[in-house]
Amino acid sequence: MKNSFRRLLYSLADAVGDRCCPLCCEPLAGTASICPSCLTRLDKEAVIPCGDCGQPASSCRCPASGLSPLPTFLDGRSWLAHTWYFHVDSDRLTEALLLSCKRKYSPALSGYIAGVMAEELAAVLPENTRKGWILTYAPRSVKGFTDYGFDQCEEIVRQMGRALHIPVRRMLVRVSGEEQKRMESADHRISNIAGAFAPVRVPAGCRILLFDDIITTGATMREAGRVLADAGAAAVFPVAFAKTVYTRRR
Ligand SMILES: [Zn+2]
Ligand SMILES: [Zn+2]
Numbered sequence: 001m002k003n004s005f006r007r008l009l010y011s012l013a014d015a016v017g018d019r020c021c022p023l024c025c026e027p028l029a030g031t032a033s034i035c036p037s038c039l040t041r042l043d044k045e046a047v048i049p050c051g052d053c054g055q056p057a058s059s060c061r062c063p064a065s066g067l068s069p070l071p072t073f074l075d076g077r078s079w080l081a082h083t084w085y086f087h088v089d090s091d092r093l094t095e096a097l098l099l100s101c102k103r104k105y106s107p108a109l110s111g112y113i114a115g116v117m118a119e120e121l122a123a124v125l126p127e128n129t130r131k132g133w134i135l136t137y138a139p140r141s142v143k144g145f146t147d148y149g150f151d152q153c154e155e156i157v158r159q160m161g162r163a164l165h166i167p168v169r170r171m172l173v174r175v176s177g178e179e180q181k182r183m184e185s186a187d188h189r190i191s192n193i194a195g196a197f198a199p200v201r202v203p204a205g206c207r208i209l210l211f212d213d214i215i216t217t218g219a220t221m222r223e224a225g226r227v228l229a230d231a232g233a234a235a236v237f238p239v240a241f242a243k244t245v246y247t248r249r250r
Pocket of ligand 2: 050051052053054055060061062
């Protein structure tokens with residue numbers, strides 16, 4: 001099903017059906033697309049401090065081991081994430097949000113992520129400095145796209161671009177590699193993603209905001225960034241909704 005047709009069907013269903021929160025199934029009031037208690041939980045998870053610098057994810061400037069193949073900095077940082085993902089925790093709403101977004105086409109969830117990401121990016125890239133930047137994303141695996149029929153990152157980035165007035169281009173195609181799985185080792189993730197992307201129409205010297213929904217080991221961001229840089233990008237800045245923290249439950 002074409003995504004534009006899918007979007008139309010969803011907005012029609014939304015207008016006529018009983019609406020419920022996509023994360024907890026509680027009925028929704030008014031025009032809200034996620035219920036207030038889920039929003040409160042997500043907000044709380046987003047302000048958990050970094051174990052190293054004590055800042056929430058959105059202000060953490062701790063180096064993130066070469067996520068970008070280029071020394072690209074915005075507001076003194078070389079990557080940006082809105083929230084943390086704790087790999088030993090499975091009861092956080094952040095995980096439910098990311099999983100639902102991957103598995104079920106949901107304008108409410110992709111819109112939520114796009115909204116918070118647009119706010120984060122607006123802070124590091126004020127309106128008068130956005131010229132010359134292009135937003136793109138690391139596409140999901142061919143099998144993931146075939147099975148689910150959409151790419152969650154494409155949906156999110158399209159809405160981020162609209163909110164920020166930054167052009168969105170598809171600059172990577174997925175040529176191989178499975179969907180990255182959380183439980184797999186870093187070595188497996190690196191070999192799975194090596195050679196997985198091919199560049200399409202990367203303007204020489206362009207500056208790219210590269211979005212992925214979650215940074216786990218950084219292997220996907222690094223590989224996608226390397227391909228964009230090799231294709232002629234002058235800057236690649238990694239942007240994610242969540243960044244995985246490898247620590248015990250806290
Ligand atoms: Zn809810
Ligand atoms: Zn930090």
